[in-house]
Amino acid sequence: MPTVYVTAPPEEAQTIAETLVEERLAACVNRLSTTSTYRWDGEIHHDDEAVLLAKTTDDSYDDLVSRVREIHPYDVPCIERFDEAHVLESFADWRAESVD
Amino acid sequence: MPTVYVTAPPEEAQTIAETLVEERLAACVNRLSTTSTYRWDGEIHHDDEAVLLAKTTDDSYDDLVSRVREIHPYDVPCIERFDEAHVLESFADWRAESVD
Amino acid sequence: MPTVYVTAPPEEAQTIAETLVEERLAACVNRLSTTSTYRWDGEIHHDDEAVLLAKTTDDSYDDLVSRVREIHPYDVPCIERFDEAHVLESFADWRAESVD
Structure with missing residues (x-):
């Protein structure tokens, strides 16, 4: 089963997590605080972000990705x-039942 | 080699991590704070939890899972x-030596 | 594409993240706070550390590992x-362009 790793600004991260669960695209989402280091226009940046780990199913993976792209603030x-x-089998069953 | 991803309430998470290392089922466990979003009985919940990332071996994976199920507060x-x-080879060697 | 999981002391973790991005060995690095539980010399230890998740490419993986070993404080x-x-394809393209 797939875990989908998404990074987002802290303010938007909870909204994305809630949307995925409310719309039954993920059974649950774990949100963790992170500092992201990357280069943009030749400069090194350090941004506070969140890592989202969305627990979904093979069948719902493509729909989840499409929905994240719609609501995510980044291009x-x-x-x-x-x-x-x-x-764990019982957890896999719960995931499958929680996702459409 | 397997990394085992477990979520647990913050109070129980350290006990689970310690038990796995003390009983040589994991060489080390990284514990991270998370907020979990999920649906239960039709309601969206946001709970403070911990993510445990337990570093073990192929041979000890089944025993680790059985032990977590025994001591974990969730059904x-x-x-x-x-x-x-x-x-990294030297780290893999250390893991294998640290686990029974 | 590979995500490289590295743990390091909090003080050194930002330096490692910056070095990997500055030297174009990783496109970005997510840094998360963790408590690591492990056994050393028969005693259980709990250390504050950071988990680094470095986003790189197949071609740069070996160079990234060599560089981490050079600058990491642990043996x-x-x-x-x-x-x-x-x-996601656009993100994969950005990663490939950001890494040498």
């Missing part, structure tokens, strides 16, 4: 998929 | 396995 | 590679 957001090698 | 805990594509 | 640092199953 080029970090959206990455990591596949779990195993998930 | 349906989030327990997920992510396999590393590569690990 | 046996935690350096692990997790491969993404999918990355």
Whole structure:
């Protein structure tokens, strides 16, 4: 099953997490504080952001990505998929039931 | 080698991390603060939790999962396995020696 | 594409993140606060550390690992590679352009 890794500004991160759960695109979302270091226009930046780890299913992955792109404030957001090698069966069942 | 992703209430998370290391089921555990968003009984909840990232071995993975299930306060805990594509050799050796 | 998972003391973590981005070994690095639980000399330790998640490319992975080993204060640092199953195409392009 896929965990989707998304970074977003702290203010928007909770809205994105809520939207994904409310619209049944993710069963749950873990939100963690981060500092992101990157280069933009030749300068090094350090921004406070949040990492979102959205727990979804194979079938809902494409819809989740489309929805994040619609509501995310960045033109080029970090959206990455990591596949779990195993998930506790009862938790996998709950995930599948929680997502459309 | 597997990294095991577990979420738990903040109070119990340190106990779980300590138990896994003391009982040589994990070489080390990284614990991070998170806010979890999920739906339960039709309502959206936001709970403060911890993410545990337990570094173990192929051979100890099943025992680690069984132990987490015994001591975890939830009936349906989030327990997920992510396999590393590569690990620095000296760190992999230390992990293997630290786990039974 | 690889995400490289590195743990480091909080003071050194920002320097490592900056070095990797400045030297174009990573497009961006997310830094998160963590408490690490591990055994050393028979004793259980709990240390404040940072988790670095460095976004790089297949071609730059080996150089990134070599550079982290040079500047990391530990003899046996935690350096692990997790491969993404999918990355948003525009973000993947930006990563590839940002890394040499």
